[in-house]
Amino acid sequence: MSSNPRHESPAPAGDAVIEVSDVRYAIGGRVIFDGLDITARRGRITAFMGPSGTGKTTLLRLITGQAHAERGSVKVFGREVAQMSNTELFDLRRRMGMLFQNGALLTDLDVYENVAFPLRAHTRLPESLVRQLVLTKLHAVGLRGAARLMPSELSGGMARRVALARAIVMDPEILIYDEPFVGLDPISMGVICRLIKQMNEALGITSIVVSHDVQELASIAHDSFLLSGGRVVASGTPEELNRSDLPEVRQFMGGLADGPVAFHYPAPDYSAELLDEAAGAK
């Protein structure tokens, strides 16, 4: 395990699919990342963990070319994302699948058409083959029987499984999961967890999982990066993070209120503020 600054990647360079080096990124004057280094290796499940607001989803936006770093380098398949043209970026995204936090299913299409959408957009496959592919992927996530339901008729867990089927329908090399466990009941959570592992093992997909659900991630991730304060504070296997003595890691892994990440948003002294108010009322 290693800690920032100048965190060392656990991946050998030749095996790296995603390389983020010394990245600085700010929105509206607020620095999200400063000196961020991350590497995701081929065929492994890599977890990006961290408290809410640490920029986990922003990191995904940098990797997928939806945002660009002010400084540093973000490489996917060895190519600098920021230097890609729109066409190159779209070519890159065809090699990626992404599962959004809320599924992001197209609400005017039913489940079948949602999964078929990337196929229809990018290929001229005969309808019989499209049907086979769609049903295969829906069967893989256990929702073949829901093919004709509309997104509004699905539960949160079902919507995410449909979105997963859609994400894998083009056989991507990288699969990105943005907060896949949020708002799910334990059964759905377990199902999604198992599916992420199955996709990784059966299809050899490089998986990136962004989440703050420590237990679920520990059961599936090969490599983990803990983000806090705009940088990676620790990395390694989930077991290594659990054994860490770093205060940030201990607070996050143990779910503690006290630690480097303050529970209270910065505010004036509580009693002074109450007394001021009472004095003003008089």
Place this chain on the structure above:
Amino acid sequence: MIAATDSLPVMALRRIGALTLFLGQILARIGPSFTRPGLIVRQVYNAGARSLVIIMLSGMFVGMVLGLLGFDVFQRFGSEDYVGVLAALGNLKVLGPVLTALLFAGRAGTSLTSEIGLMKSTEQLTAMQMMAVDPVRYVVVPRFLGGCIAMPLLSATFTLIALYGAQLIGVQQMGVDAGAYWSQTQNAVDLHDVWEGVVKSLVFGIAVSLVAVFEGYHAEPTPEGVGLATTRTVVVSSVLVLLLNYLLTAAFLTTK
């Protein structure tokens, strides 16, 4: 990006610039969009067929009011036969295209804005980008084209029904001679007047559809943002329609 410190004229100029650039993006993608005509047909149905009832009802009432008003004014000069002329020219040249555009902005324009805005706020547009699908081509262009095609058809429907409404009051109720009514109308209306109405409805259709898809696509991805964008669609497109109506009316008068 619009900075908070910008003055109103600067903000308006930026908005116009952004709208023009967006129109450029749409025009660049119109050709490829015709490879999936089903998407456009569905949007013509959404924008057109679903607005039909309100357009027909409004057309009927506007025509009936014109019939009443025309009769009341013209009978003072003993020229009730001209009720049809007033109704035909008023509807063909101004009321048909303008009122249809205003109703279209309220019914179909708001629907387009809120639909695209909600797609944005639920990450559907981002999901498309992540699937290497261009949302402007797949979502915006078919809706824009659907609006542009539906608007002249709705305007024609409005005008025809309004003419019928005016005839209903003028001839059937007030007793104007039917032959005189229609012959005066036929004499007064020429192809230039019909052409004016057609051009106006086309231009208004483009303006309202463009504003609607622009506001939806650029809405803040929050419930409040989508609500504000929907309001802006009605306000901006209504003012734009009235402004364009003045400019086109003046242009057609000079070319007559």
